[in-house]
Amino acid sequence: MEDRNAAPRCEFLYVHEDVVEQVNQAMPQEEHLFDLAELFKVFGDSTRIRILYVLFEAEMCVCDIAQLLGMTQSAISHQLQVLKKSKLVKYRREGKTVFYSLADDHVRAILDQGMEHVTE
C-alpha cells in the first residue's frame, strides 16, 4: 500500500485535467468560502429569521421584539448580539431603550432569494 493524501483515491479521476483546472480557478478564496458559510449560519435559525422579518417592518426595541415573538428578553438579546456581530442589524440608544434596525438592503435580498426557493 503506497502513501496517500488525506483524500481517498478512486481508481482514476473521472474529471479531466482541464476540469480540475477550471474548478480551481473558479473556486473563490478559502477565506471567502468560510465567511459565506458563517453568514448563512446566521440565517440558519428561525428565531433570527423572525427577528429580521420583524425589523423589515420597523425599527424596534428588544422588549417589543420579544413580545411580538413570544420569547424572553434574554433570548432575543443574545440573538441580536449574533446579528450585530455579523453586521446584519444596527442599533441606536434612546435613554434606557435600544432600538434595532436592519443594517442594509442586502439582508432583505438574501432572505427574499431564499424564500423564493422555499415557497415555490
Next chain:
Amino acid sequence: MEDRNAAPRCEFLYVHEDVVEQVNQAMPQEEHLFDLAELFKVFGDSTRIRILYVLFEAEMCVCDIAQLLGMTQSAISHQLQVLKKSKLVKYRREGKTVFYSLADDHVRAILDQGMEHVTE
C-alpha cells in the same frame, strides 16, 4: 404579580397598534420561516458550500469531489445526502459511479447574493 405570557413585558410597547398589525400581516407563515431557516442552515457549512461551488463547474462523482476538496469519501457522501434532502443537488447513476449536479439555478442565485455581502 399578575399572570403573564411566555414573553416578558416592558412598561409599555413602543410600537403602536398599527405597527403590530403591520408586522403580523407582513410576517410569512410560521412554516415558511422554519423552512427558510432550514434552507440557510444547509448553506451554513463550508464543506457544503465548497461542494456546491465545485458543482457549479461540472457534474462530478463523489470520489472526485472528495479528492478535489481533500476530504474523505464518507464525509462528502454524508454532506451530499444533506444537500440531496434539501433538493439542492440531484444525482445520476452510471455503473458504480454516482454523478452529482446542481438541482437548479436558485442555488447559484442564493450563493451569489450572499457572496456579494461577504466580499463587499
Next chain:
DNA sequence: CTTTCATATGAGCATTTGTTCATATATAGT
C-alpha cells in the same frame, strides 16, 4: 457466486449552538 470498487449509512464522539437563569450594566427618576 465471489471479488472489487464506488457509494451509502449507522454508531460514536467532540464541538457547536440556542435557550434559561442569574446577574451585571446603563440610564432615568426620586
Next chain:
DNA sequence: ACTATATATGAACAAATGCTCATATGAAAG
C-alpha cells in the same frame, strides 16, 4: 444615593451538528 426599568452577558445544559470508523449496499467483472 437609591430604585426601577431596559438591555447585556456569563455559566450551564440539552440538543443538534460534522466528522471518523466500520460496515453495508449496489453494480460490474471475473
